[in-house]
Amino acid sequence: MEINMEENKRRFMALVSECAAGRRGADRLLDWLASTDFFAVPASTRFHLSEPGGLCLHSLHVHDRMVQLMGLLPDPYPERVLSARLVALLHDVCKANFYTVEMRNRKNEETGRWEKYPFYIVEEKFPYGHGEKSAFLVDRYLRLTAEEAMAIRWHMGGFDDAARGGGYAVGNAFDKYPMAMLLHMADMLASHIDEAEREG
Template structure:
């Protein structure tokens, strides 16, 4: 069952295709998936919780944006993580008993290796159109943490220069990750 905070915010997205996107989301593990394998939100439902946290942070950082744009960017920036993780198990030694035990953990199983932000943009646009500023913000929400910036890409800097929403979504993502969410072991 989808998170009520998510659903309340998602109602602000009224453009054509939003209903089909939500129906597709409900066929994925988006509402039960972790946000990461071992860092922020590394537990069932962490991805949806993170998305709501980013949405709330973005609302505070970018009040000049429309409610719909805030919901699109905040809630859907990590859509690329739907059907991205799988539960596996590994052996870990119990420090008290000295016995080995199988424990579950999340690992990446990327069935569509298209990048991070660009994959989210691609998936959203299968159902509904994004404004240019929304597409740039979602594409570059990882800022300098994105693999595409390794090796000296200036594209993120150019995107941030031209699109304040991209900077604000990046900040909202960092604030939610590092200030709001419990980090895993």
């Protein structure tokens, strides 16, 4: 089933506006995102939602999972819930203007002929890392709290290059900022359950 990019873009923009209501820079952040390819590109080149519009849909899935998970916090007061929903929506903005398309060959099983097809590849223009790049880009427009910055920075959990290097920073961040751990969990649930069901 084809992704409805326009509908997802409208929902994403409305949710960010709702979650960031009253915060300076939210409109500028949304204007910047609208000027990028964020709403049209895949969430990944081959792992999950590797199709046009996948990145925005993935962000919405993570948002919806984060809403469910916020009930696990001891004090999910309304501002904190809005904050958690916001970081879920913005955790992967590092992938805006991140992909390019090249043509590859594959054999058509029905005709036996080779055909060209478009294939997304990563063309990193600003190699700042993954979570840290998203936090940096958001913070240029909308000032993040320490917990929001930590959540976005460490949303990859043990899959982050810095964590694979053997450091303790991700564990320390999860201990000090529970929202960071919940964002990682929401991302994993969206990627491995919601989007796996779509693929299957």
